[in-house]
Amino acid sequence: MWRLVLSWTVAVSCVGFSSAGCGLSSGPTWRSDGRCGASFPLATGEASTCDKRSERPCCSDFGYCGTSESHCLCAECVDYRAVQQPEGCLIRYAGLEGVMESQGYPSSYPPNLDCCYDIQRPDEGYCGVKLYFDVFQLEGSMDPFCQRDWLSPEYCVPEKGARMCGNLTGSIHEYLYQPGASALRFSFRSDSYNLHPGFKIRYELLTKCRAPYADPMPTEIPDAGGAKCYTKVTNRRGSINTPFYPNSYPNNVDCVYEFERVDPRVCGIRMRSLAFELQDPFDSPFGGACTDFFHCPGCGYLCGQVEFSWLARFQPDASSVKFHFHSDEMDAKKGFIASFEQIYDCD
Template identity: 20%
Template sequence: MTVIFSTDRSVTRQGFQAEWTFIGGVPCGRDLTQSRGEFFSPNYPNDYPNDVHCVWRLQSPSWQIVSLNFTFVKLEMDWDFITVYDGPTDQGPPLGIVTGNQGNSFSSSSRYMTVVFHSDSSWTENGFRAEWRFLDEAPCGGNLTQSQGEFFSPNFPHNYPNNAKCTWRLQGPEQQVVSLTFTFVDLESTWDSVHVYDGPTNEDPQLGAVTANQMKSFNSSSRYMTVVFSTDRSVTQQGFRAEWTFIGGAPCGGTLTQSQGEFFSPNYPNNYPNYANCTWSLLAGELQVVSLNFKFVK
């Protein structure tokens, strides 16, 4: 709204007094084409209304992708939620859902991303605040400190480039460990690979490697995990998608079916807790047996 007050060159009077207030008219969705910015739930930081359905469409230049970060989230758990789609409409593949107090980050695979916010007819909360920026390509590595999220090979789901070397460093809170799952893998067998290390650098012990079409899971023994993606100079494939979450301490037991790996006492290399009772079940193929070696015991 714009208000203009004009007077002429003669008689004057006492004038006027005006009051204003901002009411529920915060944009509920729009098209976003600037290189960076932020958007909010309606009425933020006050409670959003019931029964809203807001759609934000982010469109970058043709050579860039969209990076989106939710810096504040307070929604009615499970009933009010944000869905992020990888494309220009909500018919594209979903990148993820945000509800409760989650604060996830997302990256598109092309110049488009669509964000949909929905609330039901009952309880409301403060809502959310989100920041976006356009990047020249899908991020090749980075420092990941949020409680959960996902990352991708460059240009995913399109083919990754040759001669890539990407490093992701995951760091959880003091008393937690990192759980990492590869939910999609399509790499050039033998030559292009992902290596996972149990610590803050690639000089730490290796938890394992992923190549070809393997979809593995890994758990760190401390708050740190390092993931390195390397490609050679020839054939490329679609790449990978990985999800991580920080969980409370090293897993106490589990079923182990991978061809090789390692497991630890809870909180290793820190002291294990009192009253622990952990069971690991190792299950090999029909014609195989299990060989187990304890490399450190104290």
């Protein structure tokens, strides 16, 4: 059966529970060796602190955590018990349906926001979320990559391709939960200037998800003894490829690549194309379309000849993330091979 799928100009990925990107720290900001300050940075390169709840809450001018006067009261000392840590901006919704609103709605949202909205999942009987954009007016209607203000599902990447801005009032969107995920996260950013009302979005949790928002079912690989085109990836790093690569992939196959999260501290998968050649997209009355494609269900599609490098984030508490390759009944190409690595730092 011939199949047409509208193609978004977005290479996509799918995404425990890190609050980084919500104005919150992604983990402890102090070291295990008791050193502190800019001369003793964290692995991220940021200056380290002292744990204000510990017995050594102060950083001395020589970069040691302690509790004496020489640690807490000197001119260059920092007493972290007196430092106000930002609470960040993480908003959680627990109902089966509800309303997401930008800060201050219906008045203009504030500048310089860095917030996250988590739509929580009661159990795995719920497969996704449907959003109704009753009002959606953000800055950036003439900006194709939404570089000023935007709302974005964090698990669809590259981020610029998944951002939403401008006037999208009246539109409807659906998104999938990843296996084991406890929530589906959206990030909201605003720049230093704003005169826009923001958004009011109704949501409802779904127990039935239709294609292309449903988990794909792997088919048999032709001439492979009945083997299903399903790969469970349990390694931290390696590569994935289409069947028979570097020879042409077969027609009429649906392949699933499921990446198991090797450690709860892993935040995402860094993936890069080493070679990528599928059928080229073509124009249709509805825009560009792909008949053979690679994607993460619920996000955009990738076809043709492209190079990509993306960070595929896990949703909060997700146990795995799935990618999907589909081919139609004609004109098979060489396919793809892509490297991957599960990583601990997604900032």
